[in-house]
Amino acid sequence: MIRVRDLSMRLSSGGQPITILDGVSLEVKAGEFVAITGPSGSGKSTLLGLIAGLDHPTDGAVEVDGVDITRLAEDALASFRRDRIGYVFQAYHLIPTLTAAENVAVPLELAGHGDALAEARALLADVGLAARAHHYPAQLSGGEQQRVALARAVALRPTLLLADEPTGNLDSATGGAIIELMLRLRRERGSTLLLVTHDPALAAHADRIVSILDGRLVNGANGHPAGSGP
Numbered sequence: 318m319i320r321v322r323d324l325s326m327r328l329s330s331g332g333q334p335i336t337i338l339d340g341v342s343l344e345v346k347a348g349e350f351v352a353i354t355g356p357s358g359s360g361k362s363t364l365l366g367l368i369a370g371l372d373h374p375t376d377g378a379v380e381v382d383g384v385d386i387t388r389l390a391e392d393a394l395a396s397f398r399r400d401r402i403g404y405v406f407q408a409y410h411l412i413p414t415l416t417a418a419e420n421v422a423v424p425l426e427l428a429g430h431g432d433a434l435a436e437a438r439a440l441l442a443d444v445g446l447a448a449r450a451h452h453y454p455a456q457l458s459g460g461e462q463q464r465v466a467l468a469r470a471v472a473l474r475p476t477l478l479l480a481d482e483p484t485g486n487l488d489s490a491t492g493g494a495i496i497e498l499m500l501r502l503r504r505e506r507g508s509t510l511l512l513v514t515h516d517p518a519l520a521a522h523a524d525r526i527v528s529i530l531d532g533r534l535v536n537g538a539n540g541h542p543a544g545s546g547p
Contacts, residue, residue: 318477318509319345319368324377326363326532337363339532341377347476350503350510352523360532361513362481368511369404369479370394381477399427403470403508405499407482409462411454411469417441417461418450421469428473440468444498460491464498471502478503480512484519496522 326338338360345351353361366372368379370386378387382401386394411420418437425433441450444464454462463483470478483499484492496519503510512519520526528536 318347320380322378325375327375336532341534347509350524352520352526353513354520355529359529361529365479365481365513369402370398401476403475403478405466405470405480405483407485409466413454416451417465424472444468459487463495474506478508478510
């Protein structure tokens with residue numbers, strides 16, 4: 318499903334090179350749930366963004382469903398990302414001028430669904446927000462906004478669901494509810510799930526935990542299950 322080969326990401330800051338990722342290789346099987354853990358600044362979110370095609374690596378390759386996304390032209394990459402990848406951001410990234418239903422409808426409309434708004438309302442009902450479909454993001458709690466973001470991410474039934482600290486801005490009870498919802502949607506839709514988290518309780522649900530430190534994977538890359546040694 319996912320094959321990352323010798324992935325590196327280097328940036329320049331103040332004229333000095335900074336290595337964010339250093340020769341990372343990782344494989345994730347179809348249907349697997351993998352949690353990426355590690356301290357702040359270790360490169361977790363950068364890795365997830367590269368797998369999503371949101372940025373381009375300095376070196377290496379990322380394959381998703383057998384397609385090397387690092388070789389795709391921008392338009393082809395945007396289409397691939399829309400059709401195959403769902404992404405849940407820590408900060409929700411909802412469009413403030415659109416209602417909850419309209420936010421969820423965006424990917425459906427881009428994919429040419431004629432009944433996008435009706436589908437969006439059904440998706441919101443599926444995450445327990447039927448009564449909030451007409452509300453704007455500013456009128457929703459953090460947990461509600463994250464549920465809207467999750468409904469939007471799974472709207473096109475992506476084969477790959479990526480989540481970057483999906484419970485990072487939520488209290489423990491709300492975060493727990495989001496975890497259960499994400500796992501349910503993943504089971505129902507058969508998606509592969511790859512997420513970044515600092516939360517041991519969330520990581521414990523994964524089939525496998527991958528740890529990253531200073532831009533390098535330090536365990537879990539070779540298929541060891543959660544809780545096992547390297």
